[in-house]
Each structure stands twice: as C-alpha cells, then as structure tokens.
Amino acid sequence: MVRSAIAAAAALMAAVLLAEPGAVLAQAGRDQGKSVQVVRLSFDDKGYVVTPSTVTKGVPVKMEVDLDTVKGCMRTIVIDAFGVKQTVKAGATTIAFTPTKSGPIQIVCGMNMGKGQFTVADPASK
Ligand SMILES: [Cu+2]
Secondary structure, eight states, rough: OOOHHHHHHHHHHHHHHHHHHHHHHHHHHHEEEEEEEEEEEEETEEHHHHHHHEEEEOEEEEEETTTTTTTTGGGEEEEEGGGGGEEEEBBBBBEEOOOOOOOOEEEEETTTTTTTEEEEOOOOOO
C-alpha cells in the first residue's frame, strides 16, 4: 500500500516534469539572458538590412536603427513574428525583442511596403 502510493507519487512527479518543458526552456533562457545581441538595421535599394543577419533564438536582441538610411514610413518597423511594431525617431532608435522561434523572419514597414529579412538560428548545442 505504501509502496504503491510512493510509486503513484513518483509517476505524478514525472508527469508534471514531462508536462512542463517550458520550465526547462525558461531555465535555458535565463542562462542565455546574460548576453544581449546588438544588431543594426539599415535600408538599401533592396530593403531593410540587418547586420549581422543572423541572431540566436532565446537571446534578447537590441536592434539599433540607422536613421540615415531608414527614412519616412520605413521608420515604422514591424516584425510580426515577435509582436514588434515600433516607430523610431531621433533619440529613440532602439527596438528590443527576444526571438522566440527560429527560421527566416520578415521585417516590413508599417505600410507593408519596405521589406527585409533576417535569420534566427537555434542556439548551438553542445
Ligand atoms: Cu512604408
């Protein structure tokens, strides 16, 4: 009786652990959270350019927008994948977000006119 109760408790704990992969991910995110990735957003004749063009998933990004090349309506920057919609201006040129999924990510202007793309890579596994 006692033994089966212990077994049941152990099974329950295992189920809870398996049911919450988010807890493990949050821990990993906290470790990675020590660093911030700084990228630059500019605009050329083809559209938005992110430099460097690849960031790591789960690590906060600070995107510094180059107002010399990003002008007019292009200053309203939309990154739907991460819920970003922000208009930058002199004195407020940083967009902060954390990439929560990997793959090619689209950037568009508020009018869905200017376009660009960057890549989110999974953290290197060891
Ligand atoms: Cu536009």
